Amino acid sequence: MRNVLAHANKTQRRMVGATNATVFAQDSAEDEVLSFRNFPRAHWLQIHSTHPLQRLNAEIKRGTNVVGIFPNDAAVTRLVGAMLLEQNDGLSLNRRYTQPEGLQTLSGTALTRMPAVER
Numbered sequence: 001m002r003n004v005l006a007h008a009n010k011t012q013r014r015m016v017g018a019t020n021a022t023v024f025a026q027d028s029a030e031d032e033v034l035s036f037r038n039f040p041r042a043h044w045l046q047i048h049s050t051h052p053l054q055r056l057n058a059e060i061k062r063g064t065n066v067v068g069i070f071p072n073d074a075a076v077t078r079l080v081g082a083m084l085l086e087q088n089d090g091l092s093l094n095r096r097y098t099q100p101e102g103l104q105t106l107s108g109t110a111l112t113r114m115p116a117v118e119r
Contacts, residue, residue, distance in 0.1 A: 067079065
């Protein structure tokens, strides 16, 4: 909703917001839109939030703006790939967005630890 309203003129935001809200009232889309509710309530915020994705995109934008002009597509791929690896390592080791122990209750299987992720 925020992304849609960010691209609408101030005079159109009310109409765009109302039209966009009807998407969530559709009978045929309800299962897809509300599928996060099939998980335990403790996981809802992490599942339906786009904050981690927005933060990652902002980091990529910041990093590529510093470079400015790239000599070729491979250079962009290398830089963004390195940034993605760095973000993954940071999330895996320091600031876990979802705890593996909490996700274990959903699958019913034993928790598997990877050596690179252990502290």
